Structure formats: C-alpha cells, structure tokens
Amino acid sequence: MRRVWPLTVRGTGALVLAIACFVLANELGLVELLYFGILLLATLAASIVSLYVTRRTESVGRSLSPDVATVGRPSTVTVRVGVRTAVPTAAGLWRDAVPAGLTGVAHGVFPALGSGLRGDERAVELRYTITGARRGVHPLGPLSVTSTDPFGLARRSNVLGVRTQVTVTPAIVDLPVLANFSGESGGTLHTTTNQIGQGSDNLIARPYxxxxxxxxxxxxxxxxxxxxxxxxxxxxxxxxxxVVLDRAAERWSAEALRTTGLDAGFEAAVSSCISVVSRLVTDGYVVELIDSDGTALADPIDGGDLGGVEAVATHLATITARRGDTLAKLPLLFAGAMTGPVVVVTGRFDPADAEALAPLVHHSALPIVLAAAPTGDALDRATDLGWRAAPIGADADLVAAWSGAADQGVSNVVA
Known part of the structure; x- marks a missing residue:
C-alpha cells in the first residue's frame, strides 16, 4: 500500500519543531529561531528530493526453485532487482505480496547501496521461502520497497507492479508398491527383474x-x-x-466447477489421482489418464518416465470439474478388451454406481475404486462385485486407503 505522508516520525517531529520556531521567532523577536526553522525545512526538502534522485529501479524478476510449486512442499523464491544509483543510499525495507494460495514470510531489509558514479545497473537478490497451500495458478507480487534518507527524516514507498504467475501442482503422496501383484498385474520393472538369470531364452543379442x-x-x-x-x-x-478421474460436477460441490482449491474432496481426488499415476509409472506401467467419458487428460506416460509424471501434475494444477455424469458408461470403454490395473477416482459414489461399474471388473487385472464421498454401503457393494474399494477425502490417509484397497480379496480376471 502506497504511503501518502512522506515523513517518518523523526521527520514529522522536525516539521513540528520548524513551525514552532517560526511562531516563537515572531512572538519573541528572535531572528535566530527563524533561521533555525528555515534550516529544518530545507533539510526536510532535501531529504525528500534525495529519495527520488538517488535510486531508480530498472527491472524486477522472480525465479522459483523448483520451477513449479507443489501443495505442502516449500519452494525458494529469488527476486532479482536491478537498481541504478548515483550516490550512496541507506538500507530500507522490502515486502513481496503473497497471495492466498501460497504461504510464506516475504519481507526483509533492502540492503544499502554504495555510489555508482558510472551509472551501471547493480543487481540486488532477495530470497524467501513459500509453500503451496492451494492448487492452481496464483500471482506472486508486486514487490514494494520502502526507503529512507540517510537522516531518517523522509521515506518513499515504491510499488513495483510486476507479478509472477506461480503454478501450484497437487500434492504427490508416495504410495507403497503393489508387490503382491507382480505376477498378475506387475509392470515392466517386475517383468525385467523376473527375467534376469533365467537363461538365454529371455535374452537377445544386439551389436555392440x-x-x-x-x-x-x-x-x-x-x-x-x-x-x-x-x-x-x-x-x-x-x-x-x-487411471480414471471422474470430473462430473454432479459428484462434487459447486466450487469444484468454478475454480481450483476450494472443494476439499475434489482436491483430495486430484492428489490421489497424480499419486496413483506416479506409483504405477514408477512400477513400470504405461499409464493412461482419462476422464470418465473417455477423454484423455494427458498423453500416455511410459513406465519409469518421472518427467512425464511432473508434466501431468502441472496439467492437473488447473483442472476443474465439468458438467455431465458419464461414470455409468465407463465399462463401455473397455468392452472386448483386457487391460492391467484400472483405478477409478470419484467423488459421490452410491450402490447404483457400484452396480453400473460391475462389468468393468472382468476386463481389469486389478480394479480399484477410490471415492471421496461414498454413500451408504456403496464401497461394500463394490467389493462384493469384485472391486478393491476404499474411501479418500480431505482428512483420509491416502497411503492407508491405497494399501487397504490393494489388500482386499483377489483380482477378478476372467480369461
């Protein structure tokens, strides 16, 4: 916020003293008090002018490490301020505006600068740490610098209207390996491990x-x-x-349709979605991320391609719910085909939904459903029909939910 009054407490006191000198000089007939009052006013004027001629900001830029912020993970922000100054300047205070989607302490002391008679631009680097609090894209800034003259009489607040858009991706939870299913639904990493040492039948020769x-x-x-x-x-x-992310607005609150980060259930679902994708890619699967209507939400990710997981996480930073409930039609996408694990992440989930998804069980080596808002005995009914089901939500332990779903029963694969 820009300050209107340009004087500090000390400067305001000097102004009051100068006015008092003029009054007393008139009442007492002392010319010396008049001279002293004029000197104080001249000093105040020189202090104010010095703030506008000694420092000029040329550029402001920000960089993050890592480049993309993540919910719950700290990132370091480096602000580079290019400054030109002809005479030495005193230290000041700086503050960077942090939006609601981020948390962090972004203020400190702006360093004093020595004389730069040649007018070369000098860079001042400011660092602070932020933590992603809400998924989405949030504007960081502007930067404000409050400086004072060497006597501490006047101050100037300079707001540098440069904002940096910070992308906050959903939190990725490290899920346990599905070690019990390496023979039935394991990824390429399991397959390669099983082949090593089994003889020349599993080897091919290629040129050196x-x-x-x-x-x-x-x-x-x-x-x-x-x-x-x-x-x-x-x-x-x-x-x-x-991995299926059910974005139907009917299964979430109205906030999930309008913007990111406001529906706690939808945020838990998005975090669960990218966490499952990361786990399966790490296990060596080629993972496809789709909506319940079959729309691809990202390009397929090859097994072991962790860079692809980061790209998908960045894409999911801005995803919201959409109109139209198509979960019941999901089994049609897998008709006549067999596939590996199918993980359905949804919101409101009732027994009728479990019945509608039942045909899909016979086309997957490992069918799992994770619901943020299950109703009644929907998860029990899904388990009876062959799904591995678990609740997720803002307060749920995703690791426990994932492990619990994996430990239920055996896979229902029909040859």
Missing part, C-alpha cells in the same frame, strides 16, 4: 555400441556373427494401466 559394458558381451553370438555382440534382456510385453 560405445559405452556398453564389456561384461555384457554375448560370446556365442559374437563367434557366430563374427562381430561384437552384447546381451540385452528381452521385454516380452509392455503392461498398461488406466
């Missing part, structure tokens, strides 16, 4: 390339082809997994 370890030379193939060959584990299949 610079950088290959000499310990991997396939001597039999080298002798047969008269060229240096190396062993490579053959990947027999690329298992796929599908």
């Amino acid at each position: 390339a610079p950088g290959d370890s000499m310990r991997r030379i396939h001597w039999r193939a080298t002798a047969h082809r008269d060229a240096l060959m190396v062993r490579q584990e053959e990947q027999e299949s690329t298992p796929e997994a599908t």
